[in-house]
């Protein structure tokens with residue numbers, strides 16, 4: 001069956017044909033590709049057409065697809081068993097490897113996704129502080145847990161409302177929404193809710209609604225307000241963790257978050273998330289403390305091995321090479337956009353992440369994103385797809401460069417673009 005036939009069949013069995021909405025190519029006027037194989041920087045669909053991939057499973061694959069060392073290690077682990085529901089050494093090794101390298105965390109707990117990590121962080125923050133409200137920013141994504149599917153209300157200033165149907169009506173009352181890059185607005189919210197806010201959740205590098213790089217000064221300001229108002233600071237580093245540096249934005253900025261959430265790279269392409277913090281905070285979790293959290297498949301051995309094999313490769317030299325790859329990719333792409341029908345585009349990039357957008361000026365808040373980007377995007381996306389280049393299939397999703405996007409791939413990117 002070709003992609004189209006597969007998608008038609010899938011739509012009968014699965015809502016919208018997909019198990020996660022962004023895979024549906026909604027608004028892109030083309031059929032989602034059914035991928036059956038991948039290697040390095042390339043994916044191949046069921047029609048045997050191959051694509052240079054910049055979606056990279058939305059971030060986890062910093063080594064590229066099907067890295068041979070990771071493959072070897074997981075096959076080896078697999079030969080011994082794949083789930084014990086009991087203590088094992090795989091997660092111990094991964095915990096030790098990570099915590100040895102993070103100055104702001106003493107303990108970690110592994111879960112199965114970024115969403116689960118955030119969900120646990122919310123409960124942890126509330127349980128530790130005995131406060132119910134949390135603050136989140138417009139333009140930051142924290143997975144699909146109820147408390148985070150909240151947006152600013154359209155009526156009265158300061159009100160919030162669910163951004164998804166099915167979120168209980170009372171839940172939005174406890175999630176306060178603030179604009180990014182606006183410290184006075186944040187302070188106002190804190191002042192209006194004295195002693196009620198458990199934590200401020202932020203993607204220190206907002207990368208799920210375009211790439212909205214914040215200034216160091218702003219992030220320092222958020223930290224200061226947390227300290228001043230006795231509120232926990234939660235860095236959601238599900239994308240930025242192990243991506244922009246081993247210790248993510250916390251390491252790059254030197255800002256100490258109270259709680260950090262991880263996902264994506266931490267599982268090397270397998271379903272893993274994690275919450276990390278000081279021992280004092282973490283030991284509020286069961287079985288030591290009274291905040292309940294659990295998981296039948298948490299710290300799955302195969303996923304732990306994939307994570308560890310991936311993280312072991314992330315040396316300073318690795319990051320240098322990765323960022324060189326990224327710089328070259330961005331340069332090639334920019335030049336092509338500039339000399340084709342996309343002159344109004346620019347590429348925002350940070351380390352190995354990039355985002356193409358029809359706007360030249362810097363953008364730090366979703367309110368500055370031009371309203372026509374989705375409309376402009378589908379033309380670009382389809383054009384590139386025809387050339388065998390696979391961008392993340394949504395105008396607001398960013399591109400991911402891996403270590404496999406090496407010189408040879410960069411040359412191929414050029415060839416495919418100008419072909």
Ligand SMILES: *Cc1c(COP(=O)(O)O)cnc(C)c1O
Nearest residue numbers: 113114115141142143236238239
């Ligand atoms: C991807 C992401 C999540 C959600 O992780 P899932 O594994 O998709 O549940 C949460 N927060 C951030 C910052 C993310 O990028």
